[in-house]
Amino acid sequence: MAAASDIVSPPRSALPPRRHPFIAGLLRLVREKPLGAIGLAIVLVFLICGIFADVIAPYGINQISPVNRLKPPSARFWFGTDHLGRDMFSRILFGAQLSVIIGLSAASLATVISLTLGIVSGYFGGKIDMLLQRLVDAWMSFPELIILIVVVSVVGPGMVQVIFILGLTFGIGGSRIIRGAVVSTRENMYIHATQSMGASTLRVLLAHILPxxxxPVLVLFSTRVGAVILVESGLSFLGFGVPPPAPTWGGMLSGSGRTYMYMAPWLALAPGLCLTLVVYGINVLGDALRDLLDPRMRGSR
Amino acid sequence: MPLLSVKGLTTTFRTDRGVLTAVDGVSFDLEAGETLAIVGESGSGKSVTALSLMRLIAQPAGRIAAGEILFEGQDLLKLPEPEMQAVRGNRIAMIFQEPMTSLNPSLTLGVQVGEPQVLHRGATWDKAIARAGDLLDRVRLPDARARVNAYPHQFSGGQRQRAMIAMALACQPKLIIADEPTTALDVTVQAQILALLKELAREQGTALILITHDLGIVARYADRVAVMYGGRIVETAAARDLYRTPQHPYTAGLLACIPRLDQVTGRRLIPIEGQPPDLARMPPGCAFRPRCPRASAACDAARPALAEVAPGHWKACFRDAA
Structure with a gap:
């Protein structure tokens, strides 16, 4: 019997050894899915902006300058300034940081929850499936925004609460998709064949069904990252998100962005366009990855 | 002591229309190195018999309701699941029909053929994959060692079935169960695959259970044949005897609808009229009664039991052979 760590690991040597697999994959992405490569570039730019916001930002996030209030975009203030004279470019950068943290962690949590629920429900079926799916039904019958607002009202606003609630909500909803995929995969002859080779249930699940x-897992994850960032912005817009003066994109849209929409449209345009661009980039990248990682799409002889 | 001794194996399935008995009291023995063919139409219970031997019946709908499966003197039905996992792929291996779907599309061939080694022999993945190359070479997959890192879709149906055979052979099992190993393949490839399977089984002294609906193919490769109908074995004999003197009207019917090259041209094939029985609504008498050309009143009353009509030749029929 293999050690527990062996259960998941398909051997490294299974990959063609010529070039480093990561570089080879990247080249294939650019060659076969140029749109996906653009998505990757967008995501990378925002990741770098988020991670190095402290270094890149020319001004502090809450550094006010009453003289430079509501200045349009210029060489000095790339995205203009808001009603307190804060530099929008710096605030967008730190907003990227928050969005990246919230988006990635909530989407990861959601994916783990979806996978656990979906695999257990789909593979074992029967009464377990019945019970789990009715619980999922019950949870999904509440609009997620309502659940969020209730929880935030009870425990107070904050990033951790938002991540946890969004992860749970999206995770439970997404388990449906995973369950469906598992149910159809489980019935494949090769799963029987693996069982007939003496593989344990855990091994069948992790090494044969998961790949x-x-x-769907990738698509789910990538759309979830986008959706989480959007919902978080929506929450901030409603005033239930990460509280100000934290520079979330949603908060910027709803705060100064809405108030000065006609006088200073850049206040709404900058966070709005960033939001659109990131969500688009992530979705396109997820789509491209899904196609590339399917071995059936790799060149046949 | 036979290698495998199946006694009164009964497998049932719960369905919307009630409980159906897919395998109904099947018994047979298999000696080490022997090849047994189980022949029957779709729904005759032959595949369920195979899956029951491996204890791979889909639960909770399916259930092995009764019987014993003595393998090397050990009742497989009494083994706890982890011990049964140590038997599967190790001491008994299985080859499935449909080679196009029996290999996992997202794992390389080397990983899949090497997996039994890792599971049962504690081999490292590197060693297992190297050995997978050797095994694939033994089943005469062209350019085998260079192609262990290729994916199943890069191989033809016949090549995939060779890979399945390599997987089955990986741990040198005492018994290989091949469930319609050639149904999905070209006729020319069918013979190659069966010959290969038979040859490798002989080399290793492996017993073979060959499940098929094609009596014609079986003739050359099986030592013994068991014909199944409606979940039961209706006739079993040495392959040669069964072909020369079929005793059961169903077997005779099956043989009459195989085209043969060694017979006068112009002979018409004789189909067996009617449909196989509905397992959920079995008639009280002989299951073959509605389609049998030689049925009599006695056939309505009870299902006939297997009885020896000649040495080693058993049939389940009230009527004398024609």
Missing amino acids: NIMA
Whole structure:
């Protein structure tokens, strides 16, 4: 019997050894899915902006300058300034940081929850499936925004609460998709074949079913990152998100962005366009990854 | 002591229309190195018999309701699941029909053929994959060692079935169960695959259970044949005897609808009229009664039991052979 760590690991040597697999994959992405490569570039730019916001930002996030209030974009203030004279470019950068943290962690949490629920429900079926799916039904019958607002009202606003609630909500909803994929994969002859080779249930699940449902998992994850960033912005817009003066994009849209929409449209345009661009980039990248990681799409002889 | 001794194996499935008995009291023995063919139509219970031997019946709908499966003197039905996992792929291996779908599309061939080694022999993945190359070479997959890192879709149906055979052979099992190993393949490839399977089994002294609906193919490769109908074995004999003197009207019917090259041209094939029985609504008498050309009143009353009509030749029929 293999050690527990062996259960998941398909051997490294399974990959063609010529070039470093990461570089090879990147080249294929650019060559076969140029749109996906653009998505990757967008995501990378925002990641770098988020991670190095402290270094890149020319001004502090809450550094006010009453003389430079509501200045349009210029060489000095790339995205203009808001009603307190804060530099929008700096605030967008730190907003990227918050969005990246919230988006990635909530989407990861959601994916883990979806996978656990979906695999257990889909593979074991029967009464377990019945019970779990009715619980999922019950949870999904509440609009997620309502659940969020209730929880935030009770425990108070904050990033951790938002991540946790969004992860849970999206995770439970997404388990449906995973369950469907598992149910159809489970019935494949090769799963029986693996069982007939003496593989344990855990091994069948992790080494044989999981790789075959990676396509929906990836798409789920990438759309979730976008959705989480959007919902977080919506929450901030409603005043239930990460509280100000934290520079979330949603907060910027709803705060100064809405108030000065006609006088200073850049206040709404900058965070709005960033939001659009990131969500687009992530979705395009997820789509491209799904296609590339499917071995059936790799060149046949 | 036979290698495998199946006694009164009964497998049932719960369905919307009630409980159906897919395998109904099947018994047979298999000696080490022997090849047994189980022949029957779709729904005759032959595949369920195979899956029951491996204890791979889909639960909770399916259930092995009764019987014993003595393998090397050990009742497989009494083994706890982890011990059964140590038997599967190690001491008993299985080859499935449909080679196009029996390999996992997202894992390389080397990983899949090497997996039994890792599971049962504690081999490292590197060693297992190297050995997978050797095994694939043994089943005469062209350019095998260079192609262990290729994915199943890069191989043809026949090549995939060779890979399945390599997987089954990986741990040198005592018994290989091949469930319609050639149904999805070209006729020319069918013979190659069966010959290969038979040859490798002989080299290793592996017993073979060959499940098929094609009596014609079985003739050359099986030592013994068991014909199944409606979940039961209706006739079993040495392959040669069964072909020369079929005793059960169903077997005779099956043989009459195989085209043969060694017979006068112009002979018409004779189909067996009617449909296989509905397992959920079995008639009280002989299951073959509605389609049988030689049925009599006795056939309505009870299902006939297997009885020896000649040495080593058993049939389940009230009527004398024609």
